[in-house]
Amino acid sequence: MNALLLRLLKRHISPAQLLGFVLANLIGLGILLLGLQFYRDALTALSAKDSLMRADYLIISKQVSSGLFGSRDNSFSAEEIADLEQQPFVAALGRFTPSKFQVSAGLGLGSALGGGLSTYMFLEAVPDRFLDLKPSDWHWEEGQQEVPLIIPRSYLGLYNSAFAQSQGLPLLSEATIGAIPLGLELRGGLEEQHYRGRIVGFSNRLNTLLVPEHFIQQMNRRLAPELPASPTRLILELHNPSDPAIALYLREHSYESEGERLASSQSMYFLRLLSGVVLGVGLLISALSAYLLLLSIYLLLQKNSRQLENLLLLGYSQRQLVLPYVLLTLVLNLLALLAALGLVLWVRGYYLEAASRLVPEDLGASLLPTLLLGLGLLVGTTLVNAVAIGRKVRSLRAFARR
Known part of the structure; x- marks a missing residue:
């Protein structure tokens, strides 16, 4: 680049104006890039939590x-x-699939309810693919007197921690309760059926009393054929x-x-909403800072308009005159971008360290999208400024006389 052009460029440069642009652009880019990176890191954290909680x-x-x-x-x-x-x-x-018939269950060694200790209950069934466990004896065939049951694990915990302690009853382990025989009495219409029930598993996912789907379907058809099992x-x-x-x-x-179960979905909705607002504010500040830089360059061109016209008359091309101003915008935008990326890394390290105490997994999302966004804004802003500066130079009277 010609030394004469550099001296001309430095002549009317205001360091305070350029510093103001860099700071404004740093704030805008910092908010924009940090908002994007925080959203991606939070999404990773929620996904890891959901996987852990089987949600x-x-x-x-x-x-x-x-x-x-x-x-x-x-x-x-x-x-x-x-x-x-x-x-x-x-x-x-x-x-x-719910049971459409009456169900009574009680402790007993036979098929009928025993000992006078019985209660009304309900039964349901789901397709096997939705069970979080499938015991080896989880099946029922026509004519089979023993019916396997899966109950929520929370029921056993509630009995041991609350009911048994207060009533002076013995505590039950999973193995013990699985060995206790249950009498099931099913009534519907004018018919009554008796079966032996046996608890074969405990579910963490399904909060209901489960029996095989084939058993529910057969009993609904036999004991309550007129009622739809919707x-x-x-x-x-x-x-x-x-x-x-x-x-x-x-x-x-x-x-x-x-x-x-919907907590993470609702959290993600509000996270996206908040991230959109933050990204919008950052983009607005970045656009205003870019406009501030463009006005500063326009003012610089206006102050140097006579000298630029003289250079044009001396044979300098438009490209030679535009290049110093484009490089100035590129350097200033690059400084703001590097400072914004440094700010993102510093703040990100702080909140990731705090999050790691709650979720013992690697929560950091890739920085590549954030870096690509910053580079895209750098290239886009520089190109827009280059086009605007070129138009301003072409508007000089020396070009008009050609």
């Missing part, structure tokens, strides 16, 4: 109306189930439990989920 399954039901006794039918129709199966966040859907609960296998579309869909259709 890739969701159990839903319909909300009960607010009338005095609510609605008498809260089952899912075939159209509602088909619509759910078409949703992009659903990998698979299973129906809870499902009142569904279990969904999800592609991504953090997808905010899940919470929005359930809210729009007045469905509710069991437990805290």
